[in-house]
Every structure is written in structure tokens, then in C-alpha cells.
Amino acid sequence: MDVKHIAKQTSKTLISYLTYQAVRTVIAQLAETDPPRSLWLQQFTSRENVQDGERYLEALFREQQDLGFRILTVREHLAEMVADYLPEMLRTGIQQANRQQRCQQLERMTQVSDVSVEGSPPPESTTD
């Protein structure tokens, strides 16, 4: 397990995700101040793939550079705001999600063993 590589890839994914959130933020801000540009950015974003954040930004810079610069600023700001909370949120988030998955699975196993105990006679009627 190459943890260093995984950490690097994880941070790349995070950056792309915050780019996407920055784009959404700017679209929402423009909807208040400049609706036609908000619409333009919305359409641009549905045309260009924002999953690869860096490529998306390069494309945006070619068309509307001030929006490009604005999104850089917003994503850096978002990163500053969320960075310190991430370790704790990730840890408790995964623990919670794991607990829930285990719980659900244990419930399913109990239900299964209730109805299909091996060697027991088939249920009397049940036509479906």
C-alpha cells in the first residue's frame, strides 16, 4: 500500500473538489450581481468538465480570464477555511459511515438467519 502516493492523489482530488465548489460559489455570487454572466458560467461549466479542475481553469482563462482569477482566489479561500477541520471531519466521518455499514449488514445477516436456518422445514404456504 503506497500511502504517500494515496495521500498525494487524495489532495489532488480535494483540490479539484474545492475548485468545483469555488465555481458554484462564483455562479451564486454572480446570480446576485450579474445574472447574464452567472448563466454564461453555468453553461460553460456544463460544457467543460470541472472534474479535472486544472484543465477546466485553463479553458476558462482562455474565454473569461477575470472569472479564472476570481475562481483561483475563491478556491484558495475555501481551502483556508476547511483545511484545519478536515482531519477530524474525515476521521469521525469514516468511523460513523463504517459503523452504519456494519450495523446494516448485521441487521441483514440476522434477518437472513431468521428465515433460512439450514435444515429447517420449508415454510408452510407462501405463494407469491
Added chain:
Amino acid sequence: MDVKHIAKQTSKTLISYLTYQAVRTVIAQLAETDPPRSLWLQQFTSRENVQDGERYLEALFREQQDLGFRILTVREHLAEMVADYLPEMLRTGIQQANRQQRCQQLERMTQVSDVSVEGSPPPESTTD
């Protein structure tokens, strides 16, 4: 800008991403110890969408519960390993990516103004 909501969504995205990395890790481990199951998990993963980690796990639990439990353990382990590095990696990662985008854009702007200064005669000398 709803930072709390963005932080929560970011941590959800992270959990899904680490689930995907856990799946890849288990596929690689099985390739060493039990190639047919590795292949099975690979095929299952290309069939089910791992982008929604929780749904993927629910589907996996219905088919091969021991693999489900194993992936829960691995993703929790991965989270433990990367969590503390994330704030720093995210900050420097975004700063680096932003610097690079700004640099590229400034280069493009310089090139454009070199060739298309409106109405002005071509520059006499100055090559840099």
C-alpha cells in the same frame, strides 16, 4: 458562502475517494493471494459505481460480505494514515496550483499583447 456545508460536502467527497482507494488496495492485495477474487472484485467495481462509496458498499455487502468488511477496515486505516497530512498538503497544493495557473495566464497575456497591440506599429526592438 456556506462554509460549514462546503466543509461537510468536502469530507463526504473525501470518504468516497478513500473508499475507492481502499477498493483498489484490496484488489491489489487479492491479486497476490487470490487472483480469481481480485478479478471478481475488479469486475464488480466496474459494474457498480464506486463514486458513491456508501451505495457501492451496500451492493458489495449483498454479494460478498467479507470483502465489504475488509474494505471498511482498509478505508479507516487509510483515513488514519492521511488525515493529519491533509491540511498542509491541501494548502501548499492549492497555492502551487494557483501560482502555476497565474503564471501560465500571464505568459499567454504577454504573448497576446506582443502580437496584437491595436493600431500600434510593430515594436522596434526589445526582445526578452
